[in-house]
Amino acid sequence: xxxxxxxxxxxxxxxxxxxxxxxxxxxLTGDDLATFGALGRHRRxxxxxxxxxxxxxADSVANVISGVLKLATAGVGGDEQxxxxxxxxxxxxxxxxxACGCSVTALVDSEVCLFPRATFGPFLDDHPEMExxxxxxxxxxxxxxxxxxxxLGRRSAGQKVAALLLAMADTGDVVFLPMSRQExxxxxxxxxxxxxxxLGRLAGQGLIDLPDRRSVRLRRRxxxxxxxxx
Amino acid sequence: xxxxxxxxxxxxxxxxxxxxxxxxxxxLTGDDLATFGALGRHRRxxxxxxxxxxxxxADSVANVISGVLKLATAGVGGDEQxxxxxxxxxxxxxxxxxACGCSVTALVDSEVCLFPRATFGPFLDDHPEMExxxxxxxxxxxxxxxxxxxxLGRRSAGQKVAALLLAMADTGDVVFLPMSRQExxxxxxxxxxxxxxxLGRLAGQGLIDLPDRRSVRLRRRxxxxxxxxx
DNA sequence: CGCTCCGTTGAAGAGAATCAATGAGCGTGG
DNA sequence: CCACGCTCATTGATTCTCTTCAACGGAGCG
Numbered sequence: 001x002x003x004x005x006x007x008x009x010x011x012x013x014x015x016x017x018x019x020x021x022x023x024x025x026x027x028l029t030g031d032d033l034a035t036f037g038a039l040g041r042h043r044r045x046x047x048x049x050x051x052x053x054x055x056x057x058a059d060s061v062a063n064v065i066s067g068v069l070k071l072a073t074a075g076v077g078g079d080e081q082x083x084x085x086x087x088x089x090x091x092x093x094x095x096x097x098x099a100c101g102c103s104v105t106a107l108v109d110s111e112v113c114l115f116p117r118a119t120f121g122p123f124l125d126d127h128p129e130m131e132x133x134x135x136x137x138x139x140x141x142x143x144x145x146x147x148x149x150x151x152l153g154r155r156s157a158g159q160k161v162a163a164l165l166l167a168m169a170d171t172g173d174v175v176f177l178p179m180s181r182q183e184x185x186x187x188x189x190x191x192x193x194x195x196x197x198x199l200g201r202l203a204g205q206g207l208i209d210l211p212d213r214r215s216v217r218l219r220r221r222x223x224x225x226x227x228x229x230x
Numbered sequence: 231x232x233x234x235x236x237x238x239x240x241x242x243x244x245x246x247x248x249x250x251x252x253x254x255x256x257x258l259t260g261d262d263l264a265t266f267g268a269l270g271r272h273r274r275x276x277x278x279x280x281x282x283x284x285x286x287x288a289d290s291v292a293n294v295i296s297g298v299l300k301l302a303t304a305g306v307g308g309d310e311q312x313x314x315x316x317x318x319x320x321x322x323x324x325x326x327x328x329a330c331g332c333s334v335t336a337l338v339d340s341e342v343c344l345f346p347r348a349t350f351g352p353f354l355d356d357h358p359e360m361e362x363x364x365x366x367x368x369x370x371x372x373x374x375x376x377x378x379x380x381x382l383g384r385r386s387a388g389q390k391v392a393a394l395l396l397a398m399a400d401t402g403d404v405v406f407l408p409m410s411r412q413e414x415x416x417x418x419x420x421x422x423x424x425x426x427x428x429l430g431r432l433a434g435q436g437l438i439d440l441p442d443r444r445s446v447r448l449r450r451r452x453x454x455x456x457x458x459x460x
Numbered sequence: 461c462g463c464t465c466c467g468t469t470g471a472a473g474a475g476a477a478t479c480a481a482t483g484a485g486c487g488t489g490g
Numbered sequence: 491c492c493a494c495g496c497t498c499a500t501t502g503a504t505t506c507t508c509t510t511c512a513a514c515g516g517a518g519c520g
Contacts, residue, residue, distance in 0.1 A: 071376065073376075075384075076459050081379075081383045081384065083377075083379050083380050084376060084379075094372075094373065095365065095369065096362070097370050098373070101377055102380075124362075128361070131358070131361055132354075134365055135361065135364055136326045138372060139368055141372055142324075142371055145376060146301065146332060147331055149311075149313050149314075149382070150311040153416075154309065154420075156476095189382070189384045190384075191477060191478080193476090193478085194475095194476060196500055196501085199500095212485095213485085229306050411467065412466085412467095420508080421509060423467095423468080423469085423508090423510085424507095426469085443466075443517090462519100462520090465516105465517090466515100466516090466517085466518105467516080468515075469512100470512085470514095472510080472512100473509080473510075474507105475506105475508080475509085477507085478503100478504080478505070479503085479504080480501105481500105481501085482501075483499080484498085484499075484500090485496100486498105487496085488495085489492105489495100490493075
């Protein structure tokens with residue numbers, strides 16, 4: 001399904017997909033992979049574009065290929081609560097059962113592989129190894145969600161901000177932020193002003209640099225980790 | 231596996247299990263059900279007893295038959311963060327993948343059906359309908375966890391307490407609380423004093439009664455719901 | 461009766477939200 | 491090229507909620 005250069009036609013390029021190794025389709029090979037790829041549709045999402053809407057009939061599922069998506073629910077006052085992020089190789093949507101409980105929106109320009117439930121389910125019927133991969137991933141996601149929830153409970157604003165930075169940091173020192181301050185606030189349950197102040201405070205203490213609005217440089221990662229948990 | 235009267239021996243009593251209709255084993259019938267039941271062990275848990283420990287090798291999974299369990303992680307300062315509850319027919323533990331990220335402890339006297347991974351996985355291999363049920367439940371649980379997370383973000387202490395009461399209320403008016411004030415606080419990310427004060431405030435406004443420490447009577451459920459979301 | 465555990469209540473303080481203003485980056489258009 | 495408007499982020503002053511620290515009360519139990 002991966003088509004980096006072309007939106008249309010041709011044979012499946014799943015074998016070249018950079019997300020495949022860690023995605024649920026990573027368990028497929030050869031013909032199975034080709035068959036599966038043919039069921040899906042590669043789709044590019046511009047930043048801010050929504051893939052699924054909260055409350056809509058959940059008629060499709062997707063694998064994230066590149067970019068970052070947010071899972072969010074809207075409160076009564078128009079306020080948004082972000083309940084999770086989806087990174088490359090992550091699976092979004094529910095293949096069976098009830099409607100999607102949250103909307104899925106691209107935080108940055110992203111690519112996904114979109115599958116209709118109508119063909120995804122039957123494919124699983126014939127490919128138990130992939131259903132197994134899906135079970136494993138679902139439980140891993142559940143664990144991650146709970147870990148995040150634990151991070152949010154009874155921690156100071158500064159600790160939440162620090163933990164979020166660390167959660168988005170891979171091995172490198174410079175973290176690109178896939179979200180605005182407002183979205184960081186919506187994710188952490190804080191206000192935009194508090195997020196800004198805490199970032200400023202961390203920078204003032206020399207733990208981080210803020211080269212521009214969309215990136216953070218971790219100057220003292222160990223100290224940041226200590227601050228996040230203590 | 232259900233043995234309400236006897237701890238030991240005899241033939242499986244799964245057919246009489248009150249949780250079966252909604253549990254993942256509900257998709258099994260006849261011989262399959264008997265085979266599955268023979269894999270598991272019925273276990274009673276006294277209030278406070280822990281079924282699985284955080285960080286331990288996740289060598290087993292369980293279905294809840296009766297009672298309520300808490301899923302919790304311990305912070306650095308010995309403080310506990312409860313990240314979820316497991317009610318009858320709920321599934322706890324992860325069948326594959328990494329170790330359990332949180333400990334599972336009985337809030338009240340409970341019964342579970344415990345299955346070793348070593349036999350649970352192979353059984354799933356032969357029973358795709360049950361694996362399907364497991365997938366469906368895992369995604370439903372994920373949705374519930376995110377819904378709860380949304381409830382915790384950017385809501386006042388009063389709203390959190392009200393929402394928790396409503397979440398534990400079934401159709402009846404009187405809600406039995408399966409947890410102490412401390413545990414309510416650990417679940418909501420508040421302090422025990424704040425929980426107590428908010429309950430008192432709700433009672434003072436005539437929305438609830440507090441007949442004793444372990445129960446709440448919903449006097450004006452509609453008003454309570456309005457208060458919880460607004 | 462005295463003990464402990466749990467819950468409630470009170471007073472003080474800290475932390476985050478709120479309200480309000482300023483500043484930086486960016487695209488548009490003059 | 492620079493002025494303008496717009497969005498997003500930062501900063502300040504104030505308010506308010508929740509926490510913290512502390513004392514008290516009631517239920518269960520030896």
